Amino acid sequence: MSQQIKIPATYMRGGTSKGVFFALDDLPEPAQQPGPYRDALLLRVIGSPDPYGKHTDGMGGATSSTSKTVILSKSTQAEHDVDYLFGQVAIDKAFIDWSGNCGNLTAAVGAFAINNGLVDNHRIPENGITEVRIWQANIEKTIIAHVPMQDGLVQELGDFELDGVTFPAAEVKIDFISPVGEGAVLPTGNAVDSLAVPGEGELKASFINAGIPTIFVNAEALGYRGNELQEHINGDPEALARFERIRAYGALKMGLIKDIDEAQACQHTPKIAMVAPPSDYTASSGKAINGDDIDVQVRALSMGKLHHAMMGTAAVAIATAAAIPGTLVNIAAGGQTRNGVTFGHPSGTLQVGAKVTMQSQDCDVHSVSMSRSARRLMAGWVYVPEPQS
Incomplete structure (x- = not known):
């Protein structure tokens, strides 16, 4: 050999x-x-x-x-x-x-x-x-x-x-310049859509095309609090299959795939995330997170599993959605106009800034910034x- x-x-x-x-x-x-x-x-x-x-x-x-x-x-x-x-x-x-x-x-x-x-x-x-x-x-x-x-x-x-x-x-500070993908930041033109998913009925969903295409749904609508850790989701095959089904039908609604079966060949995109208003919880490290210190909670899945923290590209989508009035992320964060958001994730918190200009129903995402190492x-x-x- x-x-x-x-x-x-x-x-x-x-x-x-x-x-x-x-x-x-x-x-x-x-x-x-x-x-x-x-x-x-x-x-x-x-x-x-x-x-x-x-x-x-x-x-x-x-x-x-x-x-x-x-x-x-x-x-x-x-x-x-x-x-x-x-x-x-x-x-x-x-x-x-x-x-x-x-x-x-x-x-x-x-x-x-x-x-x-x-x-x-x-x-x-x-x-x-x-x-x-x-x-x-x-x-x-x-x-x-x-x-x-x-x-x-x-x-x-x-x-x-x-x-x-x-x-x-x-x-290391990172600036994502004009991070909207091909097409509009709101691919359907709506801040909130109705998404029909077999077994789920009609779900409210916000589709955001910034950083990485992301589907946001309310945690409460799926029976979750929104402050779950990995073990609450990744050890439940039925829950993972459920999120994957929602992701696939969301990809179809966003126009990212033409047939539902194509979702299996695009596991990295789009992402699926659930959002909830702030609350106290204990992060995976044992760190106590005070709900008063965050604006919103987000739990996102990557490659079929709940992420242990947050994907950087999904953080771009979160900051963008938080800045657009009427999206599920913006509503969960209190509904006010903002140019930045601090969100809770399984490992703790992350602060992200977004420069977004609103013109009627259109929005221009100039940049999204965050710090990493x-x-x-x-x-x-x-x-x-x-x-x-």
Whole structure:
């Protein structure tokens, strides 16, 4: 049998996610283009498909937050530094979803780009902040990462605490510029729609196309309080099937798929989330969350499971929805006009700002901003068997 091939790679945490980062030029030549070879290679790197659901024979962590790959290269776009391509790897299927972005790993893109020479030296200060201009290739949007520098090196350590991450690190501010996907921010034109779902009847739903297409429903309408933790949802196969059914019919209503069966091939998008007014609860870390300190509660699912914190792209959708009068998120948050929101999630809280201009029923989302952190966990080579043609 042939020997394994080795590929330069960096294992990074970004926000509440982890992933394997590659420079495009470091990949084997057949993997430098999209296609079956690239997918087979990255699946093997992560250790998918794994019927045991453990990723024992790969770099994945057997959760949607830790089964991720990133490919970066010098940008082909004017006024940008780096092109960022994200692949969400399924755990038990031979499938990589290239349809959306990972907002959490976005926080690590700037650091990787600087450390790997993808940002011109004249744009990097010895001390201060480097603005890394990112072209998000999956969704063709601009993101600005504000990466702190110290003595010419990326500053990774600091005292910024992010709920869902155990240890503090340096703060990385992220600006998602004009984050609305193809079409309108309200794809149906309505702040609230009626969504017919078999077994559920008619549900009220808000469809938001910002950051990542997201379907918001009221937790109460599904029999939940809205402050549930992972164990309350992920250990209930019937509940997971129920959320997936709502997600599929919501995708159809949003025009993201033409047939309900297509939802299985688009597991990364759209997201499904339930919202509720603020209340006291205990986060997964044991931290007490005071309802007076948050505006709204949101619980979102990713790749078929309740997320342990919040996807960065879904946070963009939450902030956008909170700023649009009449959406379920805005109503649950009190209904007032706002340009930012602090929401509760299973691991704690997150504050997100949004610049949204309303004109009659139309709205223009200028930018959404949040703070994350990022850190290199390992750098070297990843070893993987040669994919079979």
